[in-house]
Amino acid sequence: MPERIVIVGGGFAGLSVARRLEKRLAGSEIDIRLVSPTDYMLYLPLLPQVASGVLPARSVVVSLARRLRSSSFVPGRVIGVDLDRRRVVSESITGRSEVLDYDRLVLAPGSITRTMEIPGLREYGRGMKTLAEADFLRDHVLGQLEVANATTDPDERARRCRFVVVGGGYAGVETTANLELMTRAIARRFRRLDPSMVRWHLVQHGRRLMPELGERLGADTLAVLERRGVQVDLGTGVVGAGDGRVDLDDGRTLESETLIWTAGVAPNPLMSRLGADTAKGRLVVGADLAVPGRPEVFALGDAAAVPDLVTGGDAVCPPTAQHATRQAPIAADNVAASLRGGTPREYRHHDLGLVVDLGGSDAVAKPLRVDLTGLPAQFVTRGYHLAALGTPAAMARVAGNWALHGVGGANAVRLGFLTDTSGRLAEFEQTDDYLTPDQARAAAEAAVAR
Template identity: 40%
Template sequence: MNPKRILVVGAGHVGLYAALRLSKKLSSREAEVVVVDPQPHMTYQPFLPEASAGNISPRHAVVPLRRELRKCTVVAGTVTRIDHERKTAVVQPISGPAREIPYDHVVVAPGSVSRTLPIPGLHENGIGFKTIGEAIFLRNHVLDRLDVAAATTDPEVRSRALTFTFVGGGYAGIEALAEMEDMARDALRYYPELKPEEMRWVLVEATQRVLPEVDRDMGAYTVQQLLKRNMDIRLDTRLESCVDGVVKLSDGDSFPSDTIVWTAGVKPSPMLDATDFPRDERRRVTCRPTLQIVDGDRVIEGAWSAGDCAAVPDLTKEPGNFCSPSAQHAVRQAARMADNIANVVRGREPVDYKHKHVGSVASLGLHKGVAQVYGVKMTGWPAWFMHRTYHMSRIPSFNRKVRVVVDWSLAFFLKREVVALGQLHDPREEFSEASAPPVGAARV
């Protein structure tokens, strides 16, 4: 029997976990697993706020693909086209000409990207918070603004530098806001020129609540805790413009801000536009509970999807409901999908995915948190401890678990690192200036 080729498009939560499980459940005689992703690692996104705040090393928030997927073939590149009728994908490697990869089964898991709106100035001034690069950039940027504020004698420049605006009150926005404020407040001990009350942290949320994944009382508690830290919380308010860094809100207020972080939701990866798979009104791939892609009632043989880019029916709720785009569902869907692909390869029937959402945990900074798990609500230190314990248990590989725990343990005895490494973002600038020919010099 010739081994089946299983092509995994994307190495996020779904792609990595699915490929890892497939490589363990199917022998090399049964299947070959090929994983295509432009990045050499999987980013464990729940750790982005901690990596950005310096609680853990950024390298420990990512999982190297080649180390974890040793039984798989990893291709560093981007899938530019999937023609399922021919069961072929076109892959553009990092360098060199494009290549075609035929397959028997395809796992469509490119994930999601930031959902932006046509707000004037957002493209030029906004900072995303979905990748490890963006997390590192935000950390360096915030610390750099503290340096700017400490060095200037202009009160307008100082006020602008110390105004930090976050748009979006979901988990990503709340955790990023809380962790960065915690880090900046910690850093001020080294800035005698600055006072904590000079910093302005603004949260802009278009709805009337934050953390929609938990009950309203938990969202209200979160707002109360942020207000106690003198943060400016704007609910039922929209960002209307940020041209030249001047934030204009729907409530009529406006103010200059050097830092504008956009965390207002996600949308399916635009890579799906280059496929011939059916999509729903939110541009997600339509799936059965078995995680097979369907066109109406017709199952598309050999095509599978899960995670943020897939519309998977939630069997624990009323018909018409779909699983939320969370890491909790993505990891479990990946395991169910891998088992179903193995079943089909071996001539068995796939099984429906069914998982009742356990709950949610969120960090509000060091030793502060909020949690709602199995209906049990916790706040403060217990919630923060549960947040860390849960995510430490979920990050792939023993190697990464140990490194994260070591980072946390060292933080109990050593002070947080609060130095900006801004040159990381343009490392050739100094050399380019040094090696540039003198003005007016003749070129040979």
């Protein structure tokens, strides 16, 4: 009988593990099933450009069906795992529960938007973690400008032209920078609007933007945003949100219909429901990416606390696409070694640097610890994104759309499918229906009985 391998997650890590296992092991040896709620791998770093209309949604994804060869794609979301009986419980996109037995399990479900117990956040906040959220956000922002142009009430116009982004990390900065360029360009096309009416506020709890980039590049980023007219509030937090308002901890209330929440990510809740050790929600694994005491279970990417052998000490690898992509070959090789009796490898990777696209000709980058700004940084940033996409078709689509946007500029057209859905965090972040080990065992037995 072929060895049954279940891979949870179709992102950078999950897809790369499946692809490498297909190359390492013969089809008769293994039966790979990849479980993912979406049928594509999403390139998350380019989501701000989807929200700002620089890139169409389909250009930043890679089809799982086109990349997988002998593996089976299971459209669903894993909500529970029975580690003792080696069973995975998946909720299909049809709503049915399905059970998958495994001999080896690879956990790479990624992360979700990190939310806090802030009144009104889930009801009024909008995320930037999924493709749907980025498209919904674009429609919402365009809709606000259209309503602002149509209204005769100056207070309503000001409220709809003010946009608040929470989080001074990469996602928050890139979202603010790219959408600010789009709204300023589009405002010029409306008779009753002036670009100066459009106000963007970036709220950051810390004292610096993107501290991982260092003080100099953080200051350069701040200078770019302020030169464009973005109000950056450092050392400030959000304490509440409501219909048409955002409350800050310094006593101010910003009248706004748009609260964009990008204040970090959290590991997929599945990790804390396995009955195994976790560190800040991430599943604890060894440097070989195997779960201690469970040599048949491997975890990687955002959901795994992988020891950082380069930094040393108690450090773990940060939840970035760079680490997820490079952990995948190690995980796949170790799965193969566990089946063939080979020697496992340890994950060790020197960080290649970080890149941040601020839209237009503006960017900051730190490749191999070299600080870059402006056009050189933009060249490195976009070159890195193209290389990371991994397929010639995806590279061509993204490069072609960059060229079209450079010639034609922003396109102020809503998709028009958002009339009955708000697109807020409460609708997109399904975090409350994961199962404990006992619940997973009961659900699996019930599904098998059916």
